[in-house]
Amino acid sequence: MKMSQGVEWMMHSTALIAQTPDGAAMPRRFLAEHYGLPEPYLAKHLKALVRAGVLTATPGPSGGFRLGRPAESITLLDIVEAIEGSSPPFACLEIRQQGTGALPPEACRRPCGMSTLVQRAHQAWQASLRETSVADLVKTTPNSVKRANKAKLAQLSAR
Structure with missing residues (x-):
C-alpha cells in the first residue's frame, strides 16, 4: 500500500500534538519548523484532520491544534482516511471479460x-491501522526523542 507523504507528516504531527502539555495548542508554524515542512501544504493536511475530528483548531495568536479526542481513541486508520480518503485501493475492471480470452458473464x-x-489484503491493512492508536505511536517514540520534544514543547507553552 502506497501512501502520500501527507500521511507520514500527519502521523508524526499528531503524535507530537499528543505530547503537548494539557491545554496547550500546537501552532502550525511550530510543526512546520519542527519537521522542516512547507507550512501551506501542512495547513491543508491539518485542515483535513480537523474536518475528520482527529484535531481541533483554535484561531488567533495563542491558537493552534489539539487532539480532537483522546490519543487512545484516534487510530492510524483515522489519519490515513482523513488524508487519503476511504476508497479501496483496487478497483476490479473485469478484464477477464475482455479481449480474445473473454469469459462469458x-x-x-x-x-x-x-x-x-487484494481485497483481503486491504482489509488486513485496515485492521492493523485500526488497532494502532496515536497513543501507541507515542509509546514507540524513543525516550530520547520524547525528552527532546518535551523540552521544545515546554518552551512552546511558556510563550
Missing part, C-alpha cells in the same frame, strides 16, 4: 481470485 458472477486476494 455467467462465468464471472463472483469476484475473480485477484480481486478477492
Whole structure:
C-alpha cells in the first residue's frame, strides 16, 4: 500500500500534538519548523484532520491544534482516511471479460481470485491501522526523542 507523504507528516504531527502539555495548542508554524515542512501544504493536511475530528483548531495568536479526542481513541486508520480518503485501493475492471480470452458473464458472477486476494489484503491493512492508536505511536517514540520534544514543547507553552 502506497501512501502520500501527507500521511507520514500527519502521523508524526499528531503524535507530537499528543505530547503537548494539557491545554496547550500546537501552532502550525511550530510543526512546520519542527519537521522542516512547507507550512501551506501542512495547513491543508491539518485542515483535513480537523474536518475528520482527529484535531481541533483554535484561531488567533495563542491558537493552534489539539487532539480532537483522546490519543487512545484516534487510530492510524483515522489519519490515513482523513488524508487519503476511504476508497479501496483496487478497483476490479473485469478484464477477464475482455479481449480474445473473454469469459462469458455467467462465468464471472463472483469476484475473480485477484480481486478477492487484494481485497483481503486491504482489509488486513485496515485492521492493523485500526488497532494502532496515536497513543501507541507515542509509546514507540524513543525516550530520547520524547525528552527532546518535551523540552521544545515546554518552551512552546511558556510563550
